[in-house]
Amino acid sequence: MRATTITETFNTPLVESFDVVVAGGGASGLIAAIAAARAGAQVLLLERQSCLGGTATTAYVAQYLGFYNNDTQAVWGIPFELTRRIMAAGGSDDFGQYMMGAAAKNPITVHHFPFNPEIVKIVADEMAEEAGVRVLLHAQVSSVIRDGDIVKGVVVETVAGRKAFGARVVIDATGDAVVAQAAGVAMHDDDISVDARQPNTLCFRMSNVDVHKFRALSRNDKRALALKGLQQGELFWENMSFCSTPGGTDAICLMSRIMGKDALDETDASEQEKIGRRQIKSIVQFLNREVPGFAKSILAGIASRVGVRETRRIRGQHTLTAEQILSEQTFEDAIALGCGPMDVHEPNGTGIALSIPPGPFEIPMRCLVPLDTERLIVTGRAISATHEANGGARHMATAMALGQAAGVMAAVSLDQANSTRSIPSAAVRATLRDQGAALSFADCIALAKQHERH
Numbered sequence: 001m002r003a004t005t006i007t008e009t010f011n012t013p014l015v016e017s018f019d020v021v022v023a024g025g026g027a028s029g030l031i032a033a034i035a036a037a038r039a040g041a042q043v044l045l046l047e048r049q050s051c052l053g054g055t056a057t058t059a060y061v062a063q064y065l066g067f068y069n070n071d072t073q074a075v076w077g078i079p080f081e082l083t084r085r086i087m088a089a090g091g092s093d094d095f096g097q098y099m100m101g102a103a104a105k106n107p108i109t110v111h112h113f114p115f116n117p118e119i120v121k122i123v124a125d126e127m128a129e130e131a132g133v134r135v136l137l138h139a140q141v142s143s144v145i146r147d148g149d150i151v152k153g154v155v156v157e158t159v160a161g162r163k164a165f166g167a168r169v170v171i172d173a174t175g176d177a178v179v180a181q182a183a184g185v186a187m188h189d190d191d192i193s194v195d196a197r198q199p200n201t202l203c204f205r206m207s208n209v210d211v212h213k214f215r216a217l218s219r220n221d222k223r224a225l226a227l228k229g230l231q232q233g234e235l236f237w238e239n240m241s242f243c244s245t246p247g248g249t250d251a252i253c254l255m256s257r258i259m260g261k262d263a264l265d266e267t268d269a270s271e272q273e274k275i276g277r278r279q280i281k282s283i284v285q286f287l288n289r290e291v292p293g294f295a296k297s298i299l300a301g302i303a304s305r306v307g308v309r310e311t312r313r314i315r316g317q318h319t320l321t322a323e324q325i326l327s328e329q330t331f332e333d334a335i336a337l338g339c340g341p342m343d344v345h346e347p348n349g350t351g352i353a354l355s356i357p358p359g360p361f362e363i364p365m366r367c368l369v370p371l372d373t374e375r376l377i378v379t380g381r382a383i384s385a386t387h388e389a390n391g392g393a394r395h396m397a398t399a400m401a402l403g404q405a406a407g408v409m410a411a412v413s414l415d416q417a418n419s420t421r422s423i424p425s426a427a428v429r430a431t432l433r434d435q436g437a438a439l440s441f442a443d444c445i446a447l448a449k450q451h452e453r454h
């Protein structure tokens with residue numbers, strides 16, 4: 001059918017203006033908003049869902065990865081503070097060791113921070129409020145206000161209709177680069193077809209699990225179970241591990257795998273939720289019947305939306321590559337440290353390629369600055385990176401470290417006539433260090449010592 005268009009005319013109320021508007025209140029956006037507010041900016045945070053936290057809360061991805069590279073803690077600052085607050089609220093027992101890909105060919109052991117997503121929702125509200133961030137939930141950013149290549153605010157679909165908010169600087173933390181796309185920023189995602197992108201996963205929670213019994217299984221047992229489930233068509237990838245929340249009777253499972261669907265296509269986005277639920281029905285039957293520890297377990301919840309690993313990546317002033325990560329390239333304008341793991345799901349198979357980079361790697365500020373657009377900063381999984389580099393820089397601790405940098409960049413740009421194209425990286429780095437972030441290996445060691453003393 002030939003596409004036709006209709007013409008609409010709106011009178012959209014311009015409600016209020018802020019120094020910084022952050023679109024998306026997930027891992028990166030939450031921390032960006034707090035960092036910008038703590039650096040003195042007046043901040044509005046817009047989130048389409050009913051809670052903050054992003055993939056951690058609404059998609060039930062219930063463990064932070066990327067705080068540690070082997071035994072070196074590389075992400076500190078506000079993201080680390082968030083982990084302490086989650087623990088204090090009873091939402092986690094602290095960092096632990098986790099075998100990633102336990103049922104795959106090449107598992108790796110990493111530090112993770114498992115949590116109860118419901119507690120993260122509460123802590124995220126508290127931390128945003130304490131920082132003085134104005135939060136609007138149920139607020140879907142749909143467009144930008146722009147004047148040529150200058151972004152001047154956003155248009156938002158709220159429960160009370162369409163509203164506009166002015167901004168001296170906008171931070172796009174939507175994961176999908178929604179604002180950047182609307183502003184006409186060039187993207188990298190056209191370098192890879194939808195079929196070659198990382199698959200998506202609808203996570204679910206089982207209650208009444210005998211976690212100890214399951215944990216007693218060997219890696220070989222887990223792999224044998226996964227391969228049996230795959231062969232019988234009841235499981236969908238080589239995965240037989242889960243995150244368990246404090247109390248140890250629940251298992252949050254990342255076991256569905258939805259391939260070849262574009263999360264930004266309205267039909268695919270809808271279809272993949274149904275595919276995810278169909279897969280979960282089958283996985284739960286397999287767990288109950290075959291897997292030690294799950295005999296009496298029940299399906300307690302399905303995440304409110306499919307978790308999306310990869311959509312758009314902007315073309316920024318610098319593009320992070322896997323070679324730069326693996327060679328530990330240093331950058332004068334480094335504003336965050338990533339830890340990996342390099343984590344790329346086989347696009348057409350059932351496995352996953354996992355490895356740990358040789359050391360914490362530096363991410364330059366220029367990856368967050370789109371080409372040819374002014375007053376816009378992009379953070380989180382949509383930064384300028386290749387598909388392979390994105391596999392190592394998309395974990396939530398990295399997204400949060402980038403978020404802290406984006407918030408500080410926005411605050412610093414206010415003193416530079418709001419220009420985001422040439423923010424002085426020295427000023428950003430100094431403020432980030434004042435906010436407790438690590439920007440180099442030496443910082444990681446110093447912060448670890450400091451933390452030991454307290």
Ligand SMILES: Cc1cc2nc3c(=O)[nH]c(=O)nc-3n(C[C@H](O)[C@H](O)[C@H](O)COP(=O)(O)OP(=O)(O)OC[C@H]3O[C@@H](n4cnc5c(N)ncnc54)[C@H](O)[C@@H]3O)c2cc1C
Nearest residue numbers: 024026027028048054055065141175201307308380381396
């Ligand atoms: C299935 C799966 C498993 C994963 N496993 C792990 C893991 O074990 N550990 C780990 O650390 N990482 C994991 N990741 C990666 C990690 O979760 C993401 O890469 C990370 O959350 C990216 O952070 P972000 O802030 O860019 O995006 P998100 O955390 O997704 O946040 C984006 C936010 O923006 C909001 N938003 C989007 N569009 C709009 C709009 N138009 N208007 C307003 N708000 C909007 C969203 O609702 C969301 O809250 C996994 C990802 C997936 C999908």
